[in-house]
Amino acid sequence: MSDVNQVWRLRKRPVGEIADDVLSLEKETVPEPAEGQFLFRMNYLSLDPTNRIWMSDMDQYMPPVALNDPMRGVVCGTVVKSRHPDFAAGDVVSGLGVWADYQLGTPATMGKMQTPPGVSVADAFGLFAVVGPTAYFGLLDLSEPKAGETVVVSAAAGAVGSIVGQIARIKGCRAVGLAGTNAKCKWIVEELGFDAAINYKKENVAEALKRACPKGIDVYFDNVGGDILDACFKQMNLGGRIPTCGLISQYNATGEVPGPRNYPMILMQRLKVQGFIVLDFAHRYPEAIMALGQWMQEGKLKFKVDMYEGMESAVKTLRRLYTGDHTGKLMLHVG
Numbered sequence: 001m002s003d004v005n006q007v008w009r010l011r012k013r014p015v016g017e018i019a020d021d022v023l024s025l026e027k028e029t030v031p032e033p034a035e036g037q038f039l040f041r042m043n044y045l046s047l048d049p050t051n052r053i054w055m056s057d058m059d060q061y062m063p064p065v066a067l068n069d070p071m072r073g074v075v076c077g078t079v080v081k082s083r084h085p086d087f088a089a090g091d092v093v094s095g096l097g098v099w100a101d102y103q104l105g106t107p108a109t110m111g112k113m114q115t116p117p118g119v120s121v122a123d124a125f126g127l128f129a130v131v132g133p134t135a136y137f138g139l140l141d142l143s144e145p146k147a148g149e150t151v152v153v154s155a156a157a158g159a160v161g162s163i164v165g166q167i168a169r170i171k172g173c174r175a176v177g178l179a180g181t182n183a184k185c186k187w188i189v190e191e192l193g194f195d196a197a198i199n200y201k202k203e204n205v206a207e208a209l210k211r212a213c214p215k216g217i218d219v220y221f222d223n224v225g226g227d228i229l230d231a232c233f234k235q236m237n238l239g240g241r242i243p244t245c246g247l248i249s250q251y252n253a254t255g256e257v258p259g260p261r262n263y264p265m266i267l268m269q270r271l272k273v274q275g276f277i278v279l280d281f282a283h284r285y286p287e288a289i290m291a292l293g294q295w296m297q298e299g300k301l302k303f304k305v306d307m308y309e310g311m312e313s314a315v316k317t318l319r320r321l322y323t324g325d326h327t328g329k330l331m332l333h334v335g
């Protein structure tokens with residue numbers, strides 16, 4: 001175990017893209033666990049679009065990270081020293097932590113990892129910590145898709161979107177994904193089994209949606225907001241559902257973001273538009289983990305981790321979420 005702890009601290013609120021001086025990597029001493037705490041070594045850091053939200057002082061679903069505090073993150077690690085009766089050295093834990101090599105945990109924020117047989121720790125962490133439950137509850141609880149319906153998902157080659165489309169297929173729906181490159185579109189159709197894909201950067205989205213969704217859209221799982229949401233609004237069927245999962249097209253915005261032009265479609269088509277945060281379903285995580293794990297074992301669900309290396313590259317790697325320069329779940333391996 002090293003004596004030196006590398007810790008990323010938030011130094012500035014980002015304006016637009018996350019600049020180099022928004023966070024700084026410090027060398028600090030490794031903390032000692034007090035009674036009821038354990039010390040763990042971070043092994044994997046989940047890089048999530050919400051990290052950008054936590055850095056800002058915008059209205060949000062939990063307090064922003066305070067300036068000069070360690071950056072908050074979803075982490076997975078190995079216990080090295082414990083003063084909590086339920087945790088011992090060697091336990092693999094995951095939960096809400098910080099961007100630091102070594103950090104203290106308690107059961108309030110960290111739990112022991114569940115890793116089904118045949119699934120690696122990285123895959124289990126990547127799928128079960130946030131992404132899988134988000135896709136599972138967001139799609140199934142909020143939109144209740146029925147066999148034969150058409151489900152459209154944006155950021156479809158990303159972590160959440162790639163799982164949403166596959167669950168839609170498992171439920172007998174037509175799955176249509178939007179993604180930002182031809183390679184991503186090919187991957188979701190040929191590898192993941194989506195019925196159709198749209199490269200939203202190359203195609204006219206409204207026209208492409210008409211082609212890919214000849215019976216209209218019953219469910220639009222929104223990961224991005226903005227122009228794609230507007231284009232989907234226009235083609236929603238009567239009684240359609242829109243789970244609002246994320247608005248990544250707006251996270252780096254500097255000025256006021258315009259509202260959707262096609263908002264009247266909510267009235268005309270009696271749409272249900274509902275936001276959610278996966279933490280709302282924390283009490284039902286075991287249900288999602290069981291279903292997702294079973295689908296994986298049956299070969300019905302594929303999950304791809306896009307892994308990068310090293311604490312020092314955390315910010316550079318995080319930016320990939322906003323440029324789309326990754327496929328599947330973006331993650332950092334840190335020791």
Ligand SMILES: NC(=O)c1ccc[n+]([C@@H]2O[C@H](COP(=O)([O-])OP(=O)(O)OC[C@H]3O[C@@H](n4cnc5c(N)ncnc54)[C@H](OP(=O)(O)O)[C@@H]3O)[C@@H](O)[C@H]2O)c1
Nearest residue numbers: 049155158159160179180223245246247248249277278324
């Ligand atoms: N509600 C919740 O509890 C919850 C939980 C987890 C995630 N989320 C949200 O779900 C969404 C996806 O998260 P994720 O972790 O799965 O990330 P991800 O999809 O793996 O990565 C983000 C993807 O968004 C796409 N993107 C970036 N900027 C865009 C833009 N301006 N317009 C359209 N697409 C853009 C990029 O793909 P392309 O190359 O295709 O552009 C990028 O790969 C995010 O909005 C996130 O905030 C919500």
